Amino acid sequence: DIQMTQSPSSLSASLGDRVTITCRAGQNIYRSLNWYQQKPGKAPKFLIYDASNLQIGVPSRFSGSGSGTTFTLTINSLEPEDSATYYCQQSYGMPYTFGQGTKVEI
């Protein structure tokens, strides 16, 4: 199985800050990397696919980059509604695996 490791596990930032979350894969997954946002008591929400493509309706302050084994999710100009836990997921091959999550507090 491909192990996905996120860092940091949690972070605290202020409104308007730029936040970066890193996701590392245990092997080369090219650009087969997706990102999700989960708020407490809610289901995850699909944000980004293929490392850098925003899902329809996702605010442009979110961006993704990376390839191979290292990927980043960046939130520019943090908004109150961005307080959530963010997960990466590799789609290179089954079993599809997720990172352990990064909690963003504002």
Add this chain to the structure above:
Amino acid sequence: EVQLVESGGGLVQPGGSLRLSCSASGISVNSNYMGWVRQTPGRGLEWVSLIYSGGATYYADSVKGRFTISRDKSKNTLFLEMDSLRVEDTAMYYCTTFYWSSGAFETWGRGTLITVTS
């Protein structure tokens, strides 16, 4: 708008069985890739099973041979038949659509909670 609504969760003893249902609106479960993902505080998000539009099914090793994914075109409903349940199957189970070209879990239901305990 795509909506997925899970049902069938509850309390069950180890070794027991449950059937989860996922009622879909806005899409055809028979024509789309669909799946189940579960979540626990300890193990996080874990992919469980997928069914492709053509009918092929796939399972995580942890549930292979115990869980069966299926669908009913007439009811536009996805199912997860869960047998020989273990304590470690305790989780919130989410029904999802699966965006095959990117391997992403696109739309999620609200989830249904399974608790396996004696």
